[in-house]
Amino acid sequence: MSEKxxxxxxxxxxxxxxxxxxxxxxDTTIETPENKVKSFLIPRESLEKVLALxxxxxxxxxxxxxxxxxxxxFVGAQYDKETGKYVDVYGHLSSEQNKSDAAGDIVYDGARPSPPY
Known part of the structure; x- marks a missing residue:
């Protein structure tokens, strides 16, 4: 995928x-200086969607x-007082958003590794 x-x-x-x-x-790939991920470019929309949870x-x-x-x-995390642990909270894809699949749980991505992005 290009940055464009x-x-x-x-x-x-x-x-x-x-x-x-x-x-x-x-994954058992050995990271070298050439392929080592140093950061991620994260789309604002991904953060906004997960924060909206x-x-x-x-x-x-x-x-x-x-x-x-x-x-x-990215997924939301909600503290569960009964267990004393954070549990994952997913977004939901409505059937109107995706007519080809049933509604279901989603996570938010779009992050790209740097390098190369």
Whole structure:
């Protein structure tokens, strides 16, 4: 993806995000100075969407997307007084937004690694 097309899709189905997280967990690639990610370029819209969930916090998961780029996946996090832990809160894609799939949970992406972006 070129910077001209930044950010690209920011709403990622939860099932896709889980695949990307697993891909990162299973990654055994050795980072070198040439391929080491130093930062992420994050679209403002991704942050606004996750903040609109009105949760106590935001959690960022690391994943590897379909372009083999490291990415950040944002979800809301709400403190559960009963368990004493933060639980993930996902956005929801209504059936009007995506006529081809049933409504479902989504996370927010669009982050691009730097380098190269």
């Amino acid at each position: 097309n930044f950010p690209g899709p920011i709403q990622i189905p939860l099932a896709t995000a889980e695949v990307w997280e697993k891909r990162y967990e299973d 009105d949760t106590d916090a935001v959690r960022a998961y690391i994943g590897i997307n379909d372009q083999k780029e490291k990415t950040l996946l």
